Amino acid sequence: MESDTVLVTGGAGFIGHHLTSTLLSQGRKVKVLDDFSSGTELPTHPLLTVIVGDMSESSVREEALHEVKSVINLAAIASVPLCESKPKLSSRVNYLAAQGLFKDAFRLGVSTIIQASTSALYGVPNELPLTEKSPTKPIGNYGLDKQKAEESLLSFHEHPVCALRLFNVFGVGQKRDSPYSGVLTIFSDNINKNLPLKIFGDGHQSRDFIHVNDVVSAFILCLNDLENNGTNSKVSGKKFNVCSGNSVTLLEVIDSFSSFTNTDIEVNFESPREGDILHSLGSFEFLNNQIDWKPSENFTERLRELL
Ligand code: UD2
Numbered sequence: 001m002e003s004d005t006v007l008v009t010g011g012a013g014f015i016g017h018h019l020t021s022t023l024l025s026q027g028r029k030v031k032v033l034d035d036f037s038s039g040t041e042l043p044t045h046p047l048l049t050v051i052v053g054d055m056s057e058s059s060v061r062e063e064a065l066h067e068v069k070s071v072i073n074l075a076a077i078a079s080v081p082l083c084e085s086k087p088k089l090s091s092r093v094n095y096l097a098a099q100g101l102f103k104d105a106f107r108l109g110v111s112t113i114i115q116a117s118t119s120a121l122y123g124v125p126n127e128l129p130l131t132e133k134s135p136t137k138p139i140g141n142y143g144l145d146k147q148k149a150e151e152s153l154l155s156f157h158e159h160p161v162c163a164l165r166l167f168n169v170f171g172v173g174q175k176r177d178s179p180y181s182g183v184l185t186i187f188s189d190n191i192n193k194n195l196p197l198k199i200f201g202d203g204h205q206s207r208d209f210i211h212v213n214d215v216v217s218a219f220i221l222c223l224n225d226l227e228n229n230g231t232n233s234k235v236s237g238k239k240f241n242v243c244s245g246n247s248v249t250l251l252e253v254i255d256s257f258s259s260f261t262n263t264d265i266e267v268n269f270e271s272p273r274e275g276d277i278l279h280s281l282g283s284f285e286f287l288n289n290q291i292d293w294k295p296s297e298n299f300t301e302r303l304r305e306l307l
Contacts, residue, residue: 003067005029006223007110009055009101010075012039014174015116015166018212019072019219024048026220033064033075038175056097061104070112070227071105072219073098073153076146079180080120083142084275094145099152106159112226113153114219117163117239119208119282121147128247129208129283132165132239139275154237160226162235164218167243167282171212172305183250184209188306191257196266199250200273206247208281211302214295218242221291234290243282244295253303260304 011020011032016039023030024045031049032042042050053060055075065071076094077083083090098115105113120143121136138144150163168182175181176189187197218240225233258265287293296302 003029003069005031005068007031007033007064007068007071009033009064009071009073010039010116012036012042012050013074013078014171015169015212015215016074017042017173018171019074019216020048022216022220031064031068033060035075038078038178040175054097055101056092058100058104061101062108065101065105065108065110068105068108068110070114070223071101071110072114072116072223073101073149074116076116077142080140080142080275081180083145084140087141090141090145094142095148095152098149102153102156106156111230112160112223113156114161114222114226115150115153115163116219117150117165118143118146119165119167119241119243119280121150121165124277125280128279128281129245130241130281131283132241132286139277150239154239157237158231160230160233160236162222162226162233162237163239164215164222164242165239165282166215167208167210167241167280169212169215170209170306171302173212183207184253184303184306187253187257188303191261191265192307196268197254199267199269200271200276202269203251203254203267204249204278205276206249206279206281208243208245208247209299210242210244210295211299214244215242218287218293221293225291235287238286238290240287240290241282241284242287243284244299245282245284246299247279247281248299256300256303257307260307
């Protein structure tokens, strides 16, 4: 009988936890491959197998890919500052291991692959909102290696594949104690602990924050479409922005948090972070046109859940 298993690499990470639990709740068999360098234990489930290992090793990839129908590749060094300080590690994990995974997967009979890509590959935008036609010019190793991985996957035209360029993903379950966490997680954690917030710059920088549930629904819609329609799928061979289509400044975020808590939140301003972009905003029109995916429109409620 043909396998129904989905391999989620990096499945023990923030997005991985949400994606895996949704796939399991839909009755899919899931294998997670994770080295647990930043991931956390997953709740046991009869349809879930967890493999602890480094995706850079071909023997680990072989084991993980055994009897797998589809792959969602979330495994990555997600920290931009870490990729800058350790370029070899960034290239090994974010590009070379991904490329090895794609090659081995198709050799071993996997049908479908989706790559978690990033808005970081656009670099400093000339024009907003960013569309998939906007030029790509990553400013650091993270964006560059993720761009190479995306190109590598999309070169397998004869297979059903696609890449999702994730913008600033947020939601409950992101690690709270790491300097590499997203700004919304850091802010809400500090507010919960009654600590002041730090703004790098003047707070007028803006981001397109996309909720993790919307990211999960984009992965699953694309997965189902690729599995059902193969290379005739409207998403096959393509890359898509996964974003909210709205941007919010850090000062606006802090205003919302202070209205939830009914207090003034103490903020300290520091110099802008090196390599920071000022504004980011994406268009999700392309993915919406292809498979009718839409982000939810309840940013404020979702923000409140972080407290
Ligand atoms: C996010 C992703 C990154 C990549 C990129 C794509 C996270 C953690 N990082 O980087 O992986 O996909 O988007 O463009 O999701 N800031 C503060 N105070 C803090 C922390 C951050 O002011 O305590 C600022 C920071 O300088 C930046 C903004 O908040 O201007 C957003 O920072 P971030 O680290 O959440 O995300 P970003 O956009 O740098």
